[in-house]
Amino acid sequence: MADGRMMAPSSGDSLLFLTDEQLRQGIEAMFFAYRGFTADPDRILADMAYGRAHHRAIHFINRAPGTTVNNLFNILGVTKQSLNRVLRTLIADGLVQSKVGRNDKRERHLFLTDEGRKLEQELSDAQRARMRLAF
Amino acid sequence: MADGRMMAPSSGDSLLFLTDEQLRQGIEAMFFAYRGFTADPDRILADMAYGRAHHRAIHFINRAPGTTVNNLFNILGVTKQSLNRVLRTLIADGLVQSKVGRNDKRERHLFLTDEGRKLEQELSDAQRARMRLAF
DNA sequence: ATTGGAATGTCAACAACGCTGACGTAAACT
């Protein structure tokens, strides 16, 4: 990046013995890719006082309807308290519905409402468009 | 993820017409990859009251020694105020050195100190080990 | 049947790190 030696990792090399150069290129690629990938949803969500955390919650609830809070923060890799704040606003805003468990009343099962599904669709559509642009 | 239909994107399909399923798998892959990729550095930095922002600054200063502040926050995609907070602590802790420009004295050129280079090496070594594990 | 502990989820307070806006200084440009 700084020095102009932007040679691609020579495809014959073993992936187990990365040069410093190759490693650092990988780190940067990940950084820029991730940022580009979330840019569109970030912009949409900013208008609603939502952030990336809301997006992730919506995404995974859509993927696994009826999942519990416990389940969800384990998947997301955050604390239950952190997830709770996000869920609270999503529920308050009518995007997510929380149902007390039938077998275990301690659990809350999470579902997207129609409105929640609508937002999820909007966000993934934006990312789909972004991916098309990348080609 | 929720439904078990974890079929790989059929490699013959056009990348321009992603199914919902394929798109969502891509989103998730990006999320998990990025998190896994930064997990080790995050842990190391947490012990020093540093975060991911410090890591990024150190990384790019190492990549482009002598870069200016302006340059750096443009690359990182953050405001100068946000970068400044991070930079200030790094300079105070003796990991980064800031030199007034020779040609243009308004500019500050940024360099890693020996100590800064040591930390950078530690962080990228952790990521190198992580990548080896991934295979 | 009661009780003690584990599991689940909620509320509160704090830290990291984005952001905007405003202002000051020095240097460069016109």
Next chain:
DNA sequence: AGTTTACGTCAGCGTTGTTGACATTCCAAT
């Protein structure tokens, strides 16, 4: 001389992570 640029800093705010404390519910040992 006046404007613009580069940088630093202060103040304030929002999102999203953290830990700590607490209520409810379940379950297992007594």
